[in-house]
Amino acid sequence: MNTLLEVNNLTKSFKVGYRWLIPQYQRALGPISFNLEEQQTLSIVGNSGSGKTTLARILVGAEQRTSGEIILEGEQLEVKKHIQRCCAIRMIFQDANTSLNPRMRIGNLLEEPLKFATDMPAKDREQEVYSKLRQVGLLPEHAHFYPHMISGGQKQRIAVARALMLNPHIIVADEALSVLDMSVRSQIINLLLRLQKEMGLSYIFVSHNINVVRHISDKVMVLDQGQVVELGDAEQVFKSPKHDQTRKLLYTLGH
Amino acid sequence: MPLLDIRNLSIEFDSPHGRIRAVDRVNLSLNPGEILGLVGESGSGKSLVAKAIMGILTDRWTVSADRLRYNGVDLLALSASERRKLMGREIAMVFQEPSSSLDPNDTVGHQFNESLPMDECDVPFYRRKKWRDEQIKGLLHKVGIRDHKRVLKSYPHELSEGLCQKVLIAMTIAYKPRLLIADEPTTVIEAGAQDQIFKLFKKLNQLNDVSILLITHDLEHVENWTQTITVMYCGQTVESGITKDIFKQPFHPYTMALLQSMPHFDEMLNHKSQLTTLSGCVPSLQHLPIGCRLGPRCPRAHRKCVETPVMEKSRGHYFSCHFPLTENIE
Numbered sequence: 001m002n003t004l005l006e007v008n009n010l011t012k013s014f015k016v017g018y019r020w021l022i023p024q025y026q027r028a029l030g031p032i033s034f035n036l037e038e039q040q041t042l043s044i045v046g047n048s049g050s051g052k053t054t055l056a057r058i059l060v061g062a063e064q065r066t067s068g069e070i071i072l073e074g075e076q077l078e079v080k081k082h083i084q085r086c087c088a089i090r091m092i093f094q095d096a097n098t099s100l101n102p103r104m105r106i107g108n109l110l111e112e113p114l115k116f117a118t119d120m121p122a123k124d125r126e127q128e129v130y131s132k133l134r135q136v137g138l139l140p141e142h143a144h145f146y147p148h149m150i151s152g153g154q155k156q157r158i159a160v161a162r163a164l165m166l167n168p169h170i171i172v173a174d175e176a177l178s179v180l181d182m183s184v185r186s187q188i189i190n191l192l193l194r195l196q197k198e199m200g201l202s203y204i205f206v207s208h209n210i211n212v213v214r215h216i217s218d219k220v221m222v223l224d225q226g227q228v229v230e231l232g233d234a235e236q237v238f239k240s241p242k243h244d245q246t247r248k249l250l251y252t253l254g255h
Numbered sequence: 256m257p258l259l260d261i262r263n264l265s266i267e268f269d270s271p272h273g274r275i276r277a278v279d280r281v282n283l284s285l286n287p288g289e290i291l292g293l294v295g296e297s298g299s300g301k302s303l304v305a306k307a308i309m310g311i312l313t314d315r316w317t318v319s320a321d322r323l324r325y326n327g328v329d330l331l332a333l334s335a336s337e338r339r340k341l342m343g344r345e346i347a348m349v350f351q352e353p354s355s356s357l358d359p360n361d362t363v364g365h366q367f368n369e370s371l372p373m374d375e376c377d378v379p380f381y382r383r384k385k386w387r388d389e390q391i392k393g394l395l396h397k398v399g400i401r402d403h404k405r406v407l408k409s410y411p412h413e414l415s416e417g418l419c420q421k422v423l424i425a426m427t428i429a430y431k432p433r434l435l436i437a438d439e440p441t442t443v444i445e446a447g448a449q450d451q452i453f454k455l456f457k458k459l460n461q462l463n464d465v466s467i468l469l470i471t472h473d474l475e476h477v478e479n480w481t482q483t484i485t486v487m488y489c490g491q492t493v494e495s496g497i498t499k500d501i502f503k504q505p506f507h508p509y510t511m512a513l514l515q516s517m518p519h520f521d522e523m524l525n526h527k528s529q530l531t532t533l534s535g536c537v538p539s540l541q542h543l544p545i546g547c548r549l550g551p552r553c554p555r556a557h558r559k560c561v562e563t564p565v566m567e568k569s570r571g572h573y574f575s576c577h578f579p580l581t582e583n584i585e
Contacts, residue, residue, distance in 0.1 A: 151537065179442075181297055183512060183533050184296075184536065186515075186517070187532050190532060211475070211518050215530075235526075
């Protein structure tokens, strides 16, 4: 399998204030190194404040890294190269209800990434929107609906469709499943698994539901206070956790 | 005698499309000293049931029930002022988003002062300040907050959701209620703190003999923390019984679907295989199906399902289905 994403010594520090006019920084994350292969799912688990959301945000470019390098398909991913990044790595947000603009039709919402990142003519854009809607199990007619007209599960499908819009290689989902109802959640899990098989997508999941993580992921990374404490095959990590923090997590999450 | 006894509770409201029955003949009974889980997806009317018990629904909603009794007292027959006396003192409620039910303009300590039962205070006025501080300190320690000084001085936005939830629980137990209604107490809370909250409920239940109605949308949560469960779908009770029995042998297809929809550790499930799930989504209130509301999504639906099934009982296990999973159908 080809290595799709390679992260080397990634760190992130936040400014916490000044002491004698010298800015003080606090290391929130890293150094972190990992690889992600094609059609693989990497899950990031950890307690709140362990830096898992920060890592996800750095990968999609919502936050800038302090040092380290990200190599995507053999190419350096520069901090400022937005088009390259946003075509390859897309994100599904936590709450579909609030991440969709209520004043735009679903068709226009899905069209936006195409408008900004490509120079596709309007006709093709429309076709692309329709095909993506079909892929996530909705109908082309849904493009004319406003977000309030559809149900919560369908909104999450729209969020997935929006992430798929530019044919990315990697999708980052930050707690995208935890707010969903049970039956809708399994529908979305099924959808994500199906899309992975069909399109060869790689996922980076940030989640704290151990059962779901175990079901869908190939690799698991356990973070604690910005450091990787355990990284390995999902089955192995869950069957024989090596680090105390992992054991604690498995225990508090019900196992 | 059950502490809370509800028979055929219906909650309706008038819409431009006619009268809509959001909660349809729900049954619940909660024994003293018990933790009851009320499970259902969003929009299944579980919060409405909780609000109806508390009596905090607005005038838009019509509540009717054959029996809505708390400790032998018919709640619907009480006047507003009599009911107000029960609210907060006998029956207390913890709301969904903890940080949004605290006043953002005021420190936690100040808000806590307002919620103390001053009519129980029997010290002269010049020693009341100290009495209050002692009470607050004791309550906060009881819910597991150690650095009470910092918490009391801070504003709600400075605390994490888990801490806010604990503060709210401490406020509600100040009056020593006998029934605590917890409406989705852990949905917005980070995973580590969720466990703490449930442990706290368990402790309150065992030490102070508080009965708890635990409302949640996640079946995983209630498995370890409750004695009995009632499952709701679209405003109808689907199944109720002892937690262990339901997890072992569900009678209703919906409960079965919920159980199957969460991948389990010990189950033999192929890695990355498709999960079994119900097709479609929860119908909106304007387009509710007649009869059993699960009908259009149910894998075992028959023609008979257009009639609303009657609650049946089998060894302390109630279910409402014409074709329960224990019976074979051809």
